[in-house]
Amino acid sequence: MVKVCILTAGKGSRLGNYGKIINKAILPIREKAILSHILEMFSPNYEFVIGVGYRSDDIKNYLKIAHPNLNIKFVKITNYSGTGSGPGRSLLYCKKLLQQEFFFVPCDILSNIKLKSTKSFKSNIFWCSSIKEEKTKQYLNFKHENSKIIKFVDKKTVSGKNFKSWSGLCYIKDYKIFWKSLKNEHKQIDNDYQISNGLNNLIKLKNCKIKKIIWKDLGNLENYECERKKTQKFDFSKDKEFIYFINNKVIKFSKNPKDAKNKFLKFKFYSKCYPKNVKLLKNFLYYEFVNxxxxxxxxxxxxxxxxxxxxxxxxxxxxxxxxxxxxxxxxxxxxxxxxxxxxxxxxxxxxxxxxxxxxxxxxxxxxxxxxxxxxxxxxxxxxxxxxxxxxxxxxxxxxxxxxxxxxxxxxxxxxxxxxxxxxxxxxxxxxxxxxxxxxxxxxxxxxxxxxxxxxxxxxxxxxxxxxxxxxxxxxxxxxxxxxxxxxxxxxxxxxxxxxxxxxxxxxxxxxxxxxxxx
Missing domain, CATH: 3.90.1200 (Aminoglycoside 3'-phosphotransferase; Chain: A, domain 2)
Structure with missing residues (x-):
């Protein structure tokens, strides 16, 4: 079975007040969580390994409501902030469940790419694009020749048509080499243990290629707000509530679980005028969409x-x-x-x-x-x-x-x-x-x-x-x-x-x- 790893453990510190209220993976965009858009990039028959840490219950509960039929395995990540943390460290927590070829994707990417099959993947693949030079220092950048990766530069400014910036999405075919390199390399960049630690030997010893992708990085406040403005003419939302429409359900998240609970109890007390099957799961109130x-x-x-x-x-x-x-x-x-x-x-x-x-x-x-x-x-x-x-x-x-x-x-x-x-x-x-x-x-x-x-x-x-x-x-x-x-x-x-x-x-x-x- 094809496996997909998604890390959602981080605090989302680049997202300002949003990161204090909700896990960034379930911030709404185009009426559903970012995480839902990511899951829809892949076949529903895949197995999803999801690393959880900060506000982990919110991730688990959202997925239970919005995607109840997916095959999901959760991995608890304890060291998701502070010294020695970072996406590379979090990914190591998932190693036991990823002893085969696998996809890796961050929880703040937005793309229309569809990856329903891996039959054509004969090498390690990293989905990249060209971005403005001044923004390259925010990303891991690959230098390539005819799509073959020959080196990488992490979180530094690069220029030239032979450099592409990584979206965070990849397919790791030679997983044993990747895991060994990720475990043995302890370099930190911007005080984070990065996934690039696993790439040195992978690039030296095996075939690593780039593929083009159109994507948005929603991991910082400016990008997220910009994308929201494209999909709604005016932001009418309140700071501590979020709403999703997915799979014929209306899902409402409240920062204060008491608000969600009171709405549910109010429905239970007198349900005559409301939608059918209103349910509660901690911070989430949800019900069937009313036509x-x-x-x-x-x-x-x-x-x-x-x-x-x-x-x-x-x-x-x-x-x-x-x-x-x-x-x-x-x-x-x-x-x-x-x-x-x-x-x-x-x-x-x-x-x-x-x-x-x-x-x-x-x-x-x-x-x-x-x-x-x-x-x-x-x-x-x-x-x-x-x-x-x-x-x-x-x-x-x-x-x-x-x-x-x-x-x-x-x-x-x-x-x-x-x-x-x-x-x-x-x-x-x-x-x-x-x-x-x-x-x-x-x-x-x-x-x-x-x-x-x-x-x-x-x-x-x-x-x-x-x-x-x-x-x-x-x-x-x-x-x-x-x-x-x-x-x-x-x-x-x-x-x-x-x-x-x-x-x-x-x-x-x-x-x-x-x-x-x-």
Whole structure:
């Protein structure tokens, strides 16, 4: 059986904050993990030997969910950081399972190459390409004559058409020579024990060839962000959550496993409106992909009225909760959390709060505005089971009904109930600001000294849908102005969680709406 070795043990230190949250091998690109793209380069009939170390459970759990039918052997790598570590050292941990010809591939490569057979491989092969001279010092470089490798230069600048930079992908045919050389050579480059330690005798004694490849190195922050921008018009993601769509599954990773667990428990408590077969595996929540239409794409007055009726009948279940206890929950969720998020935003971009005009409306410092809110009125909640993020992106119109996705984990720690005003405010927030259009980068935030101009798209048939929402809310004897205040607070709370310019737009839009409504 053909074997493929993939090392995922490293900390991903070149990826900035991403490396602190998740193993780089399962960073999403084109809606699935980098590791999934790598696995798809090879035949599913191969055996995969995967070295794990940093956040190893995340690797194992992702593969169990996304690729349950692959033949995978895991190797625990203990020395994956610090003195004496490096890809060469990590590969030695896998030696016992690789006593035959094998592929080796790093966990941060992206390529469309397909390697479904090894019949034509008569020598050791290293897939390489020409790159800019100033970048060659980042890689292992091979000098070749007519594709035959005659020497290598590791992590130094090289030039000339006879040098090619290695992608990290190779096929080791003469594995005994490779392992002996890798074990006996102890040279370190940039304080790492490199795979090049295994190549000296391999190149001297055996035939090693290069093959051309088109590839991307996603192992550093600049390259990863650049590639993401090519595949999505605007990065709407949050810093501590990642989502994947693969093999008819939706998989969500949360840095905090409690968030994933609460979403699962919320589903278990009342599953009527959600996708089937929602499951939990530590940091991962996953379920079957729901076929249907995003509600942003089909929304109209009649369908929105049906949606509200559906939610009233199937989602919003009234709860019996002590009023004093609910008041405390609303205080924490609305006021205390808002001030925490505002402080987080100001820590990042304090200068934005000094802007005096938003769309020609005079605004003040955010804490001056917040002081004008009648907080006691917001604390008078109505306890219901709620979704917690009812914007249209999270509503799927199926053939006969609706399905709700991406529900909020809790309301100030509570999974069985929340304040129904919050669900209405989320609906209002999503029709006033079309999040699907934001993801298409169809918005603008312009700042000129102390003035700003914002442009956000509303949902289709906004006026008709707004009238339906108001009518429904009035029939429920709910104060619509309260919903509007919460709508602005939602934008304010979102602002520090997203990236500029959307984060800035949310902050300024919240100030604009609060000034108009207070």
């Amino acid at each position: 249907g239409e995003n509600f942003y794409d089909v929304s109209n007055k009649k369908l929105f009225s049906k949606l509200l009726t559906y939610l009233d009948k199937n989602l919003w279940k009234k709860s019996n909760v002590n009023k004093i206890f609910l008041k405390k929950k609303c205080l924490n969720f609305y006021k205390i959390k808002t001030f925490q998020r505002v402080n987080l935003f100001l820590k990042k971009m304090r200068e934005i709060d000094k802007i005096n005009y938003v769309n020609n409306l005079k605004v003040f410092r955010i804490k001056e505005i917040l002081d004008k809110i009648n907080w006691n009125n917001l604390y008078k909640g109505k306890p219901y089971y709620i979704h917690g993020d009812l914007q249209f992106d999270n509503i799927i119109k199926t053939e006969n009904k609706f399905k709700l996705i991406d529900w909020r984990s809790d309301f100030d720690g509570e999974i069985k109930y929340g304040d129904i005003h919050y669900d209405f405010a989320k609906i209002l927030g999503g029709i006033y600001l079309n999040y699907k259009e934001v993801k298409k980068n169809n918005f603008s935030v312009q700042i000129n000294k102390n003035t700003s101009k914002l442009r956000f798209s509303k949902c289709n048939r906004y006026n008709d849908i707004l009238r339906e929402l108001k009518k429904f809310i009035y029939n429920k004897n709910i104060d619509f102005k309260k919903i509007e205040i919460l709508q602005a607070l939602i934008y304010l709370n979102m602002s520090p969680l997203h990236k500029p310019p959307f984060s800035i737009g949310l902050f300024l839009l919240a100030k604009y709406l609060l000034i108009k409504k207070l």
